[in-house]
Amino acid sequence: MIIVTGATGQLGRPLVEQLLRRVPAERVGVSVRSPEKLADLAARGVRVRRGDFAEPESLAHAFEGASQLLLVSVDATGPEAVARHAAAIDAARAAGVGRVLYTSHQGVSPTSPFPPMPDHAATEKLLAESGIAYTSLRNGFYASTTLQLLGDALDSGKLYAPEDGPVSWTTHADLAEAAAVILADGERGMAPFDGPTPALTGPRALDLSDVARIAGEVTGRPVERIVVPDNQWRDQLIGHGVPEPQADLLLGLFRASRAKEFAETGPTLGDLLGREPLDLHGFLTESL
Template sequence: MIAVTGASGHLGRLVIKALLERTAASEIVALVRNPDAVSDLAAAGVTVRKADYDQPESYSAALKGVDKLLLISGNAVGQRVPQHTVVIEAAKANDVKFIAYTSLLKADKSPMILASEHVATEALLKKSGIPHALLRNGWYNENFTENLAPVLATGAVIGSSADGRVASASRADYAQAAAVVLTAPIEAQAGKIHELAGDEAYDMNAYADKVAKASGKQIAYVDMSKEDYVNALTGAGIPEGFAQVLGDSSENVKGGWLEDSSGALAALIGRPTTPIAKSIEAAL
């Protein structure tokens, strides 16, 4: 059986959808804090089990009989390592044969704030002795397109990326990659590190131009210092801690930390990745 953590989230649901195209529903386990949130998956024949980071015993029960596990990194920045520890320890106790983990592009070298918890989790996996693969995901198209409302309202994309480029892909692309890895023979994936990113790299000026073309509005990119960008975010109501993470991520685009030209994601899923322009059109 294949289990997926965070199955009620954006990526988790897409992974389940991709898995259903590759294996029987009876072979899939959706792990969620609130089983009622995925009643549709249960109706489709997917096994739904309650699993809560704050209740370690729930993971011990939820992973019984599981052969392969997709550990989708938690969304609580700053709490991921203890949360992931709960999952990995439960997996080891239940003799899970393989874990795939959604890490960050170039995590082992990246100076981004977000990288540290991923590197720590990668180390936990290595220490566990459980065969595993790392899905080092780049940026999602949706990181940008889910925040189009203020862009359209102000006519500006803001950030501190200068002319740095991002090679993003859609969540569905990364989800399909996870499904491919999870349904492959363990011996074919154990030890693999997949550096995954989109086929098309673009800077924020190009992104603004694409939004302008799709929306019919005048949109420009306004580059600013990291400090000013963080202040703009907090002024818009984003919590200080998260604003700092976003500011750090935007600034590190200049160093090429969210750009990759390997084509590994497209090769894994067997098709081109989703262009940012297509995701913009879908969001609009």
């Protein structure tokens, strides 16, 4: 049985839907904090059980009988994130899970200025030391982030942000489908990736000037990209009510992109999908 965590999220839910196209429902289970939110999946034959990484005792029942576990990284950073991932890995080992697939990132690095990247590096280290077979999905940067970065720029016509660098924007939908392909292959005894995968990315790496240009093309409303100093941008965020730790995290994204930590592209995602991944123009056309 394949168990998917985080199945109510932007990645987990479409991943389950993709799995159900490839694997019988009785071979699919989900581990979620609020099972009542997935009553529709239960009605379709998916096993829905409560599991919370913050409550390790809940995971034995949630992971019971799993041949593969899709471990979706938590929406947290720092020691809290790593501790929750460690709890899930420990529970997977205790449950006899055959393979863990972890949603890591193409920019994984213990020294990255973007806080989630060291967390991914620490989690990959835990997996490597766990004794469990694992696959680390080196996912590209979620294209949905561009919508947050654009903010009100479509109305104002001006996109203010610190200096940035190229990013391999990649959609949740494509990454969910690719993970489902790998999991379905695993159920047939195939393991195309052991350890970290190559970068799973969209076709091109684009910076915010490109994002602004494409957004203008899609909407017919030109957007000017304006670079502002790091500290000025951070102070503006805090002045608008963003907590300082969150402002620092967001600033880390720009610093990491300037170092080209998210610039790698490659063919692996397209190979898994059997088609070209959706590019940023296509994503923004669908989203704006």
